[in-house]
Amino acid sequence: MKHLRPPALEDDALAGSLARLARAGQDLRWIAPADRTRLERSTGFPGSHLDEALRRAFRPYNREACRRLVRQARPPGPTGGDRVLLAILAGPIPALATGVLFPALAARFAVRIRPSAREPLFARLLMSLVAREAPELVPSVGIVPLRSGDPRLDREVREAPVVLAYGTDDTLRALADLRGDRPLLGGGHRESLVLLDRTSLESPRNRRRLADAVARDVCLYDQGGCLSPTLLLLEPGPETDLFLRDLRDSLFRAALRWPVAPRDLETRGFLRMQVEALRDLAGQAGGSFWTPPGGLVPAVAVLPPGVPPLRPSPGHRILQVLLCRDASDLTRLAPDLRDHLQGIACTGNPSRLREILPGPFQAPYLCRPGRLQAPPAGWPENGRPLHLALAAIRPRLGATA
């Protein structure tokens, strides 16, 4: 494995390098056509969907944001060889890789990325972009091309100065066992939701705007990210019915705008079972269910009172709607979201959620509808911004990369 060392640049130079990298990343010509085709296949996001996913991966890291990250995470003294982060990624979303690379480099950590087995290509392309646009950072980045179960990966996990990992709760538990008392960042399964109050749905224009915003958050990345809303909480009322009609239209349009690769038989089978389960649940009094003609998704299931949502959420653009009077009902309606919330998009004042919801139901990221998939650089993923979490790790004397 390549020996990495943390970025040895002054603040301004480091922020400049990062911003230059992000700017280059947003000009999608940096990916060769053949690589792009392969990336469409491996991510499952073809055409305009991949364009959007790539732009969103780099957009947060403008010059101002990079300066802020570097300043906030500035280490107190000289950096040493123990500032190496091993990042174990999960899933096909490009923003996951950049969401590690930029904050970690800003915190003057070298980064070794172990891409997800499902989508290993983007991380490799990202390394080539670094080599082209910010060669001064090349000594600080690398790839770990080892598969799960490879004893060499276990050794890497055990010995890396710091590990950041995403994956299932079980994966995280297994990694924690390997790490012992050494620093392990990241988190297991997380979901997000949207809360809309009734007054925000009174005006037809607002309803359409909110429907578009929710549909965007749902459809991007095929509802596969921790910031993808899987639940929508609404107050019952005539405006709500009108909003749901708008939402169906918006979801249909968003699904066309951001297509996904053809799903395999097993995924289609899974989706059919989830759709039928929700159709059955929503078919009881007070519920409703919608899928587009001739298709399974996007789907909207309004669950009748007292019917719990399917957990874990099916994903793939299936939105479950719960009707409730108050946000605090969340604890009763979806109790197993406890400690599993990543983001909440809401109308009104988001800070009121801090007062209404008990701690385990607080989401680290609060935003307006339509902004769930656009978190700013340095957002508090899993409760703490990565660059600050890294900055807080005290170096181990004598450790090496």
Next chain:
Amino acid sequence: MIPPASGPPLADLEARVRAFLQADSPDPRTFRELLIPIAEVQGLLPPGARRSPEAVRPVPESAFKTRAIACFDPAEAQAEFRSSGTTTGWPGRHLVRDLSLYRLSVLGGFRRFVLYDPRPGFFVRLVPEGSVRPHSSLSRMIDFVVEAFAENPPVPVRQGDRLDLEAFRGACARAREAGRPLCLLATTLDLLALVSGLGNRAVPLPPGSRVMHTGGAKASGRSVDRAALRRDLERLLAIPPDDVVEEYGMTELMSQAYDSPRVVPGPRRFVPVPWLRTRVVHPVSLRSVPEGRQGLLLHLDLANLHTAVAVLTGDLARRVRDGFGEVWRVPGSLPRGCSLEAAKAASPSPGIAPEREP
């Protein structure tokens, strides 16, 4: 609970269903004549829909987990069969209004597909008794089979979660001495445990002996090499591959399909009993797939008269002639199946009872 809709009373239909189940050569047209009114009574054929089997709206198997599927007062159920649901702690429940209908279906299927000549004189069950597992549809099924067809009391080979290999060898010896075929009834995982426990010590059975196993690939997500299992059974028990019958069933159904080469020649496949029709359907359109293609299994089971005559499962399979094969669970669906009951016995292997000294 499914609210009874318009149509002939279920009692009228039940008499006709029972007659259909008991017929030696049931008229296939009668299936459709029964299916449509049953679906109407169960509310599975929306008003105004075409009166065809394709128009029947199936109940997803998940519905058995979330609500009582019954066209009768659930308090009147004679039995409640439960699927494993071990991961969620939320098992599927099949409320059985009349066990005699289940018995009729079970015996009719077993007689057709397993009791071919020469008829077995001995039965060995590795599946626990219904008295031990009152909510297991498989245990109850084997109870019915043994009560109806066993000439000798079945040998108790199972002791809790363990298999008593010595008792099994004793039963095999008695069958050999009597020169009568033996029928071994087991879950697939139990069979694997048995094979593992026997090691290389063969106990050949008389010609005509057979195995009926069930659960297969649905068991706990563990893949089962059927060809290897059949080879092992031939090597250890002298049972030819064609006498290894596999049953496909599920808690949510009152009827079964069988892969029984002696009865249904040709490529190995599950063929349903005449009162169960299984369609392999495209997951999106729910239309039947062409021969050789894969899809979800959608069952139309007349014996589900009191619950849901059409059930859409999370099983994927390939359409093969008049049946289906290569069954596996939709990923993301919970591992399930009767074999789960035996998982403890099969893995780890210490579940096998230690050999007694001769």
